[in-house]
Amino acid sequence: MTQVPSYDPAVVEARWQERWARARTNEPDLDQPRRPFYNLMMFPYPSAEGLHVGNMFAFTGADIYGRFKRLHGYDVFEPIGYDAFGIHSENYALSVGTHPAKLIPQNIATFRRQLKRFGGMFDWRHELSTTDPRYYKWTQWIFLQLFKAGIAFRKKAAVNWCPKDMSVVANEQVINGYCERHPDTKVEQRFLEQWFFRITQYAERLLKNLDRLDWSDSTRTLQRNWIGRSEGAELIFETPAGAKIPVFTTRPDTVFGATYLVLAPEHPLVDQLTADEQRRQVNGYRREVQGKDLVSRRVGDRTKTGVFLGSYARNPATGEAIPIWIADYVLMEYGTGAIMAVPAHDKRDFEFATQFKLPIREVVRTGEPLPSVTEDGALMNSGEFDGLSCREAQRRIVAWLQAKGLATPQVQYRLHDWCISRQRYWGPPIPIIYCDRCGPVGVPAQDLPVLLPLIEDFRPDASGVSPLARHKEWYYAKCPQCGAQGRRETDVSDTFLDSAWYFLRYPSTEFDDRPWDPKRTTTWLPVTSYIGGNEHAVLHLLYSRFVTMVLQELGHVPFDEPFPKLRAHGLIIKDGAKMSKSRGNVVIPDSYIQQWGADTFRMYLMFLGPFQEGGDFRETGIIGIRRFLEKVWTTAHEAAHLTPGSALPPEVARKLHQTIKKVTADTESLDYNTAIAAMMEYENALRDAGCAMRDAVEPLVIMLAPYAPHLAEELWAALGHDRSIFHASWPSYDATLAAAGDVEVVVQVNGKVRGRVTVSRGASEAEVVERAMQDESVRKFVDGKPVRKTIYVQDRLLNFVL
């Protein structure tokens, strides 16, 4: 018996991590790659608790894919960085009383240590942090490109305002209308002038390009629904005084049933349309709505509220005067901020009309009870259009009203323009100087970055002025155009802007005179494979696509889609919910790695369930992976002591080729759990056959390398190789051999399994029928009755229908 050393993951893993770093194993030649493969994973937000198991699940899955491609001969570039700006860091810093500029480097140091310990194939030369001035200089530069192109603009928009914090709070900080930090304080709305990006201008392109992206269908569906294209028409309702109220509707066919109008409370025409006797009530309602936070205005079936303005407008189809109301279920942000209410055929309008006793007129006969929303029906109560189908009527009615100047066909998107202003401290300052004479002026490129000053009192105070505005030496700056004294923009930008371009920066991190090097960019981008969480399926991905599209239009990058191939992984659930600090269910991987080793823990996470679906974190079962690795360890060491020569036993050879086939396919499709199961089966087969031959073991060690890289390196070296296993090639399989061998065909009688026959693969139907009829049990159930029909599925099943 050969002497097999014992497996000590701590020693093995430290050894190989040190060797990888020394030999620069994971640093591809970015300038002269033969087969570049940009393997990107969504960078983490470096929280104070450290990298959690959910992060590690994501990174392991992405790393396995990168290593798999490396073994296929690609020059894999796998960078990592930190998305470290934002409200979370700032709030955390406030709560512990330490400056974020001090906290973040600590957090990053922890993350870096954890990322190195788990054995990711990261190219550490290209690490980046969004908080680094060398990085956010270019975030600001991108803002300026959009500003110059007219894509960045200012407008007023509502924010959540906590009177106690004297500060803006995010939607997620609003709990049932109250401030997260002050449970007794109601959050209000305030209207502030803010910077927006005109993403809506790109809605059609963002939507259309989805068709050619290699993304999962569910992610594309989420994006499509978010963009929310709907076709309809803008109809004009005129008041006796001549005011024109445009409304957007997807159902112009129901215009004869529009019995009142509803405007958003913020609608600019409300003042003008309010009758004197209603003014007090209207103003009261508007105040009430403004007193509500933004969050409680969304979601769910709420009781409808609203107020009559006391005035009327003319229905363009019927000519009758219908009342005008305001209600908070109509949003200023969508369409024209006004709707024609058709209570008979819209659920919300129906509820509202019922509550306020407004007339309901059925105009589509559908045979269903009101409100009937289907478009399968014929028009009624609609004058000359009676009897038409809804589709037909939509075209005809719009054409008819259009001729009278009262309608325009229109496409509306649910997507809003992107508000990038944050009334906060911890972010990149928006590089704008306000000048009384010149207006908002962009900071010249040579003056970038506009450094975020390291002020101690970044806490919002009672003045209600942004923290940055209190620092006069920073706040006042010369107008770049006329030289007069100007004031800096004191808002910082959204973290989604930081992460909307980080993939462009990674290959070019060493350049300070350009955001990305053109040659590096054409060599490595667009990103070959992007893997990240489904929770970012909408915002991050949409914003990145938008920024890339604009940069392409402006001539800065040669492609308009940054992520041609994307795969979304599932979430790791703990105690019935995703891991988050607020839920207190965060699991940190360190102790598991210490106890079991990174390789075991990586594989354990991947074996938990399907990578693209995620699963519940639990602690039982890690031992199973460890046992498997120990078995491979033993088998490989035994093989190392045998002299190669004789051919593999046929059943081992067959199983080997079947395994290579399955592991190759499953790893490519990210079905890591079943790939691991296949390797386990193979190792079991080797032990059953008592076969520890080099030709049987080496392919297994290579297949294991993406999953358990340190262990694979160690075994590869033990097998006598002196270069890293990642210079080896992925094993190929012989399809004929993989398909060889006998198969068991199930024999059914009337759909029930009554017997099994073993035949050689690809046997003819006649042969299988003959064999099946010899089976006693099958004969018993056929019982001499005539077989009406025989169904044969090659190599699988035979069914006699009597």
Place this chain on the structure above:
RNA sequence: GCCGGGGUGGCGAAAUCGGUAGACGCAAGGGACUUAAAAUCCCUUGGGGAGCAAUCCCCGUGCAGGUUCGAGUCCUGCCCUCGGCACCA
């Protein structure tokens, strides 16, 4: 309420094209080895029933229907659960 996932043994799961439901692993039970224990190895393990036995029969993939020779897989309606959300006209 809307959008997108998911629901299969005691547990995590597998079944890739409508064709043997439960691969692989955990846990549990039994056995071998050991002075003993740990580790390791071997066997059993969806539920119910028949048989001395080899073995055989019935039921079973959230619920109720449907299509089909055949449904975990397809269709209709519902329930539960996770993630996202901006009552989107």
